[in-house]
Amino acid sequence: MKHDLPLALDITRAASTFAALGSEQRLHVLRVLVRAGPEGLTIGELGARSGVTGSTLTHHMKILAAAGLVDQKRQGRKIICVGIDFARIEDIATFLMKECCADSAAPHAKHGESHG
């Protein structure tokens, strides 16, 4: 059962990235961080704005960082969190589209169902 495609993300990496995004709390933290812009926020500020603090926030940030979705760097006594790596996001979106439109017959011309 080996179907190896030259994808930007392998299936293992993709799964853990999706899993990192698969928490409402982390998605919220990520949103706050993204909205803060490229300057980033300290952990303290991020906590204050998102409502997720302390070791719980550290825990979630680790998961996001492991997925390559945010970056952290020390600046004196503070940790600046910068989110997000846009290339990573494009990878994820690309993974989805490639997987889903793969070589299944004709690339989704067949799907005429609408939900709206």
Added chain:
Amino acid sequence: MKHDLPLALDITRAASTFAALGSEQRLHVLRVLVRAGPEGLTIGELGARSGVTGSTLTHHMKILAAAGLVDQKRQGRKIICVGIDFARIEDIATFLMKECCADSAAPHAKHGESHG
């Protein structure tokens, strides 16, 4: 079973959709299903091709179906699984891009902006 989910993803729905994709095994099952094309596969065939079977497969399919990523319908004695709802995929990709590229694409405002 036709799903009936709203097209726009709120943060809760987005998180559970990402969570549904956040398993290597489910991603693999999904890939097999997509590659099978619009005719779909029976649960049995899907199990044979993916290596995930029985109640474990049922469990994962339920999660994928709840996220609106696959559809199942009975055909006589068999259940045909059809993956994937491309509109749903586009939603996810769009959610990512919107959330993540949102305001930070614009000339970033200083702290003090409120978001919700």
Added chain:
DNA sequence: TTCATATTTCTACATTTCTAGAAATAACGA
């Protein structure tokens, strides 16, 4: 009805993830 096939539900257990308090570490200033 009875049998065979296809899939799900029930159930239980193992593993992972979440949450958070307390102690530890790192950097700065006096």
Added chain:
DNA sequence: TCGTTATTTCTAGAAATGTAGAAATATGAA
């Protein structure tokens, strides 16, 4: 050095998720 601030690591219990066997349900055929 010591004290303060900022953040992490350690630790542990709670909750969620994953896995799978056995019984149950649904359909079709004889």
